[in-house]
Amino acid sequence: MPNFDLSTTSLRDLNGALHRVEEGSNDIHFDVLNPRGHHAVAVGIAAHLTVDIKGSVGYYCAGMNDGADVVIHGSAGPGVAENMMSGTVVVEGDASQYAGATGRGGLLVIRGNASSRCGISMKGIDIVVQGNIGHMSAFMAQAGNLVVLGNAGDALGDSIYEARLFVRGHVKSLGSDCIEKEMRPEHHEIVADLLRRAGVTGVSPAEFKRYGSARRLYNFHVDNADAY
Amino acid sequence: MCGIVGLFLKDPKLEPKLGGLLSDMLVTMSDRGPDSAGIAIYGKPTQGHLKVTVQSPDPEHDLRLLTSDLAEAGIRASVEVKDTHAVIDTTADVATVRALLASRHPHVRVMSAGESIEIYKEVGLPKEVVNRFDIRKMSGTHGIGHTRMATESAVTTLGAHPFSTGPDQCLVHNGSLSNHNNLRRELVREKMVFETENDTEVAAAYLTAEMAKGKNLREALTSALNDLDGFFTFVVGTKSGFGVLRDPIACKPAVMAETDSYVAFGSEYRALVGLPDIDRARVWEPEPATVYFWDRAGAA
Numbered sequence: 001m002p003n004f005d006l007s008t009t010s011l012r013d014l015n016g017a018l019h020r021v022e023e024g025s026n027d028i029h030f031d032v033l034n035p036r037g038h039h040a041v042a043v044g045i046a047a048h049l050t051v052d053i054k055g056s057v058g059y060y061c062a063g064m065n066d067g068a069d070v071v072i073h074g075s076a077g078p079g080v081a082e083n084m085m086s087g088t089v090v091v092e093g094d095a096s097q098y099a100g101a102t103g104r105g106g107l108l109v110i111r112g113n114a115s116s117r118c119g120i121s122m123k124g125i126d127i128v129v130q131g132n133i134g135h136m137s138a139f140m141a142q143a144g145n146l147v148v149l150g151n152a153g154d155a156l157g158d159s160i161y162e163a164r165l166f167v168r169g170h171v172k173s174l175g176s177d178c179i180e181k182e183m184r185p186e187h188h189e190i191v192a193d194l195l196r197r198a199g200v201t202g203v204s205p206a207e208f209k210r211y212g213s214a215r216r217l218y219n220f221h222v223d224n225a226d227a228y
Numbered sequence: 229m230c231g232i233v234g235l236f237l238k239d240p241k242l243e244p245k246l247g248g249l250l251s252d253m254l255v256t257m258s259d260r261g262p263d264s265a266g267i268a269i270y271g272k273p274t275q276g277h278l279k280v281t282v283q284s285p286d287p288e289h290d291l292r293l294l295t296s297d298l299a300e301a302g303i304r305a306s307v308e309v310k311d312t313h314a315v316i317d318t319t320a321d322v323a324t325v326r327a328l329l330a331s332r333h334p335h336v337r338v339m340s341a342g343e344s345i346e347i348y349k350e351v352g353l354p355k356e357v358v359n360r361f362d363i364r365k366m367s368g369t370h371g372i373g374h375t376r377m378a379t380e381s382a383v384t385t386l387g388a389h390p391f392s393t394g395p396d397q398c399l400v401h402n403g404s405l406s407n408h409n410n411l412r413r414e415l416v417r418e419k420m421v422f423e424t425e426n427d428t429e430v431a432a433a434y435l436t437a438e439m440a441k442g443k444n445l446r447e448a449l450t451s452a453l454n455d456l457d458g459f460f461t462f463v464v465g466t467k468s469g470f471g472v473l474r475d476p477i478a479c480k481p482a483v484m485a486e487t488d489s490y491v492a493f494g495s496e497y498r499a500l501v502g503l504p505d506i507d508r509a510r511v512w513e514p515e516p517a518t519v520y521f522w523d524r525a526g527a528a
Contacts, residue, residue, distance in 0.1 A: 036498065036501040037497035037501055038498070096481065097478075115513050116477075135476075
């Protein structure tokens with residue numbers, strides 16, 4: 001079980017080792033000690049590894065993850081799991097701005113709060129936030145699901161495309177072209193599945209409201225024909 | 229980018245360590261801005277005494293002559309020279325000191341004036357600046373530091389942060405203001421004096437002007453949300469207080485930590501990891517458009 005102490009080992013050594021793991025290797029569980037807010041910890045992993053980071057990290061932790069299960073036993077700085085392709089990233093504490101931005105797949109779980117721009121431009125990632133999310137979250141979100149157990153800040157889902165937003169608490173305001181939509185049976189299933197995979201218990205999908213695109217902004221509308 | 233740090237001590241036992249803790253925090257933020265660095269330290273005031281921190285591009289000439297020139301002008305003062313800076317400790321008022329400097333040493337610039345504040349800032353990396361002025365040995369109740377990646381004005385000593393535009397007041401800034409030219413013109417009409425073309429100096433002068441109208445720092449920061457346009461994370465110091473404000477978009481990073489012993493600010497969590505008992509601190513990201521303020525005098 002490889003063990004990297006970032007107070008004595010360079011970040012490059014850690015990330016290099018994570019990138020060099022070969023298919024079929026048994027050494028696939030990594031512990032990372034003393035991350036002390038370092039940037040870019042465990043970025044660009046393209047294998048089925050598990051990585052336990054024992055502390056808080058800075059910018060871009062687990063960015064571009066493709067297949068690994070990464071747990072941050074602390075809080076994360078801006079851009080955690082940015083552009084994730086597959087795998088899971090769990091933040092035991094809070095996450096700063098643009099968590100899960102542009103993610104194409106995988107599951108990001110934030111046990112605390114996420115600040116502004118959570119899930120901005122998400123393209124297929126699933127995000128579960130157990131606390132609150134900040135303003136401008138899911139801005140221009142294209143695909144995937146964002147499940148929030150707490151409250152959402154201003155301008156949720158501004159200019160949203162086809163991502164689905166589920167919020168259990170209060171939404172401070174909806175962004176342009178984002179509206180509340182009916183929770184149909186398939187949406188209950190999506191939320192139930194994501195809560196189960198995120199390890200959240202005692203919460204019913206019936207407690208959530210769904211928000212999504214009114215499709216007035218990105219679809220052609222005949223009344224706007226003169227504008228073209 | 230730019231990097232900001234701030235430390236407000238609640239536990240007097242930490243006061244001898246203020247300079248060291250703040251220096252470590254600032255050096256950690258070096259890669260957020262390599263152009264210039266500065267630090268403001270609030271030390272113990274002496275009743276009836278004023279501290280004027282000055283800087284000269286020709287310290288050999290200017291600062292060596294300060295003691296004799298002040299004495300010759302009948303101003304009771306002691307002068308401590310530190311590299312390019314000097315602290316004038318005097319019972320005279322700031323206008324008297326400024327008048328003497330203007331007539332005898334026109335190249336000497338006032339970095340700060342007040343009962344507690346001392347500001348040291350220069351072009352160069354935080355490590356160099358901290359060493360040049362022996363910041364690690366300084367004690368105090370609170371302090372603010374900044375490392376700069378210049379955007380709005382030239383890389384000069386005067387363009388470095390913190391900016392001080394009023395007694396015992398200072399401000400550091402990460403971001404850029406977009407209405408600073410207009411606001412500067414308005415403030416000039418209100419008799420504020422500017423030394424640079426820098427946007428941050430306008431923000432500092434704006435707060436000074438608002439407080440001169442009778443607002444406390446909390447109220448001045450609240451009105452800044454309406455009157456300042458652009459990106460900003462500010463950390464502000466006054467004689468007894470310490471404030472934080474982020475613009476409503478809040479894209480400039482900020483992390484805070486609080487224990488029974490201190491309140492700390494960093495552009496990133498990295499800046500805070502060396503603080504005592506950080507693992508037990510409450511750590512959070514300050515909310516956008518929200519005024520945070522701590523004051524030892526209870527007069528926020």
